[in-house]
Amino acid sequence: MALVVQKYGGSSVASAERIRRVAERIVETKRAGNDVVVVVSAMGDTTDELLDLAQQVCPSPPAREMDMLLTSGERISNSLVAMAIHAFGEEARSFTGSQAGVITTGAHGNAKIIDVTPGRVRDALDEGSIVLVAGFQGVSQDSKDVTTLGRGGSDTTAVALAAALNADVCEIYTDVDGIFSADPRIVSDAQKLDTVSFEEMLEMAACGAKVLMLRCVEYARRYNVPVHVRSSYTTKPGTMVSGSMEDIPVEEAILTGVAHDRSEAKVTVVGLPDVPGYAAKVFRAVADAEINIDMVLQNISKVETGKTDITFTLPKTDLAAAVEKLTALQAEIGFSEMLFNEEIGKVSLVGAGMKSHPGVTATFCETLAEAGINIDLISTSEIRISVLVKDSDLDDAVRAIHKAFDLGGAEEAVVHAGTGR
Amino acid sequence: MALVVQKYGGSSVASAERIRRVAERIVETKRAGNDVVVVVSAMGDTTDELLDLAQQVCPSPPAREMDMLLTSGERISNSLVAMAIHAFGEEARSFTGSQAGVITTGAHGNAKIIDVTPGRVRDALDEGSIVLVAGFQGVSQDSKDVTTLGRGGSDTTAVALAAALNADVCEIYTDVDGIFSADPRIVSDAQKLDTVSFEEMLEMAACGAKVLMLRCVEYARRYNVPVHVRSSYTTKPGTMVSGSMEDIPVEEAILTGVAHDRSEAKVTVVGLPDVPGYAAKVFRAVADAEINIDMVLQNISKVETGKTDITFTLPKTDLAAAVEKLTALQAEIGFSEMLFNEEIGKVSLVGAGMKSHPGVTATFCETLAEAGINIDLISTSEIRISVLVKDSDLDDAVRAIHKAFDLGGAEEAVVHAGTGR
Numbered sequence: 140m141a142l143v144v145q146k147y148g149g150s151s152v153a154s155a156e157r158i159r160r161v162a163e164r165i166v167e168t169k170r171a172g173n174d175v176v177v178v179v180s181a182m183g184d185t186t187d188e189l190l191d192l193a194q195q196v197c198p199s200p201p202a203r204e205m206d207m208l209l210t211s212g213e214r215i216s217n218s219l220v221a222m223a224i225h226a227f228g229e230e231a232r233s234f235t236g237s238q239a240g241v242i243t244t245g246a247h248g249n250a251k252i253i254d255v256t257p258g259r260v261r262d263a264l265d266e267g268s269i270v271l272v273a274g275f276q277g278v279s280q281d282s283k284d285v286t287t288l289g290r291g292g293s294d295t296t297a298v299a300l301a302a303a304l305n306a307d308v309c310e311i312y313t314d315v316d317g318i319f320s321a322d323p324r325i326v327s328d329a330q331k332l333d334t335v336s337f338e339e340m341l342e343m344a345a346c347g348a349k350v351l352m353l354r355c356v357e358y359a360r361r362y363n364v365p366v367h368v369r370s371s372y373t374t375k376p377g378t379m380v381s382g383s384m385e386d387i388p389v390e391e392a393i394l395t396g397v398a399h400d401r402s403e404a405k406v407t408v409v410g411l412p413d414v415p416g417y418a419a420k421v422f423r424a425v426a427d428a429e430i431n432i433d434m435v436l437q438n439i440s441k442v443e444t445g446k447t448d449i450t451f452t453l454p455k456t457d458l459a460a461a462v463e464k465l466t467a468l469q470a471e472i473g474f475s476e477m478l479f480n481e482e483i484g485k486v487s488l489v490g491a492g493m494k495s496h497p498g499v500t501a502t503f504c505e506t507l508a509e510a511g512i513n514i515d516l517i518s519t520s521e522i523r524i525s526v527l528v529k530d531s532d533l534d535d536a537v538r539a540i541h542k543a544f545d546l547g548g549a550e551e552a553v554v555h556a557g558t559g560r
Numbered sequence: 561m562a563l564v565v566q567k568y569g570g571s572s573v574a575s576a577e578r579i580r581r582v583a584e585r586i587v588e589t590k591r592a593g594n595d596v597v598v599v600v601s602a603m604g605d606t607t608d609e610l611l612d613l614a615q616q617v618c619p620s621p622p623a624r625e626m627d628m629l630l631t632s633g634e635r636i637s638n639s640l641v642a643m644a645i646h647a648f649g650e651e652a653r654s655f656t657g658s659q660a661g662v663i664t665t666g667a668h669g670n671a672k673i674i675d676v677t678p679g680r681v682r683d684a685l686d687e688g689s690i691v692l693v694a695g696f697q698g699v700s701q702d703s704k705d706v707t708t709l710g711r712g713g714s715d716t717t718a719v720a721l722a723a724a725l726n727a728d729v730c731e732i733y734t735d736v737d738g739i740f741s742a743d744p745r746i747v748s749d750a751q752k753l754d755t756v757s758f759e760e761m762l763e764m765a766a767c768g769a770k771v772l773m774l775r776c777v778e779y780a781r782r783y784n785v786p787v788h789v790r791s792s793y794t795t796k797p798g799t800m801v802s803g804s805m806e807d808i809p810v811e812e813a814i815l816t817g818v819a820h821d822r823s824e825a826k827v828t829v830v831g832l833p834d835v836p837g838y839a840a841k842v843f844r845a846v847a848d849a850e851i852n853i854d855m856v857l858q859n860i861s862k863v864e865t866g867k868t869d870i871t872f873t874l875p876k877t878d879l880a881a882a883v884e885k886l887t888a889l890q891a892e893i894g895f896s897e898m899l900f901n902e903e904i905g906k907v908s909l910v911g912a913g914m915k916s917h918p919g920v921t922a923t924f925c926e927t928l929a930e931a932g933i934n935i936d937l938i939s940t941s942e943i944r945i946s947v948l949v950k951d952s953d954l955d956d957a958v959r960a961i962h963k964a965f966d967l968g969g970a971e972e973a974v975v976h977a978g979t980g981r
Binding site: 217226233259 | 636
């Protein structure tokens, strides 16, 4: 008997009608002969409404209480789905993250899963019940307080449960048909991918693809949980995220997709002494302000001055804090000025295929040049090329790259050796 | 340092504005030098809205899931109040019933408190925090599932916590000024009582007085927790429910108030053989249908027939079930017919004073006779007289009794020995 873990997001359970449809789907999965565990997010706008209520009573709510408040949302949706399943004639039991054994760090609002001990879930499954588990939450190992997991937390809950229960698959139900070769809202002939390796999905998530959060994909890869991203509106297969790119035969390795990201800003620290320790001071200052840096570039120093510039990107929402922090430390660190720019966008090409095919970088840059798009920065990994461009050029850049590498329509985007591309 | 337990009902926290006012009051109590534990019900209409949602997805929701759903309401209100307290500059932490150590039976929807082990509450108090505890809920000792406590559950939670923590007082905040000598909506000169003994409050609650539920008063009496019923809209003292009537000196014993109850129906089983065992069969049948009986009367049998009639009252909502059950067993039990009547009301006079003053019963019956109200049944205890009348006569009966015993206005209703009343 297979064990299937399913996750449904807030829009899938936004109303009583939608809840009944989700329950029907879950019951079908059970009646097909599977054990079923379901993770459900809070109904539609519930989380936003609760946040609003909180703001009305307290401008700066304590994080512990925010977690107590927000976790009510998932409790409500999971018990309602359990009831709806019952109305279809099947047994169902709902559990909070804590009851399901989701043990986390104590970082309220952004807790990380330490362990999952799903004894009560297993017992309920053995009794023939469908099991609902509230997503986005767990219990702190130290304080025993309830915690929430941050963005994408319900997906991570589902994958973590799938891993702990040795599930055969984790199905993430969403309102798109799967993972696409580019955002279909920007690229009209973007195609749904049938499969993606874990590493490629990691890169795409890191580069702005929004369907699965990075943390969730990392968890899936670490525990080798196949993740099937599919639409809750149809029964068509979606995209299966599974397997390591190491297992893809070289000749089959392809370029997978184009990701884009508008959420970042760029900071350049100019005229930093090119001496060991100075770059570290810059990054320590930013880290102390609890800001996550994405791309980092330091080019060679100017021979005449012995100074160098360091550029890095970070979330736009953290820009003000970073500027403030670095300005305060300017004298101590010793740079001459600081430039920053919010009007940037990042476009990335991801694919196992570029490992073994030289010329992809050249084609990438030529394509953008032909489109009249200036490249601000370039950063690459084994299976990814990312560039920063003006944010007003971002959509055109995505389309141009997607087309140049034949990622659209029915053709596979295979990079042919020897074409000099 | 005194320990005060406060309970606020749903209307007290029905909006962000009300929540802030409640928080302000709690902070004042803390700053007056007390340790404070607060039990809060769900915001205003939340419970009804959740019940409605449940009905939309499932006509007959499983009780376990209903408890998971409804307990979200208290979680929300308690964390919001904790946040509001924080905005006033004090520490506050909220706990679910389970986290606060409220251990119950497994009867979902109507669980009884078995024990309260408030270790985490005590620790938080010792750290200087105000503590919020979700009312109306606990955790089942056997299954470890979340349970709700039934009507008046938040009051019971507050009293149970007060007992377990050895609190100095349990303050029940409500939207009336305290316990009145009769329902002020029926009797215009009903007066607020300053004090009521536990036993008298028990009788009043049992006879229809709605401010405190019977179970809550029983708990307070058993653990000797003084309960201060007061208004959340003013700072005036309310009614202190405390002490045993045994401690009231005879000459000070008074009549306390008039309670009324419209929620019952009456059933008469006619022509039951007046032989041991038959009455028991009737009551066993009704008990098997899980119906609670209130008043029971059996008069002497008719000499010529050797048969007797038994009359009992029960909640109107259970009438159909009782009639069905007894009709099904008519042949087996052997009664000749069954009469029932929903249009009845119960009016009761309660007071320690009647123990030592003969004539109260006579005055009671004379008063109703003078008001042209027919008495259907009479039932008494040491400190209570209850009669059934036509429900259309109920308000007049309440007013007449209240007046006859001088319970209104500024005068105490002392029954003077020797007046022959």
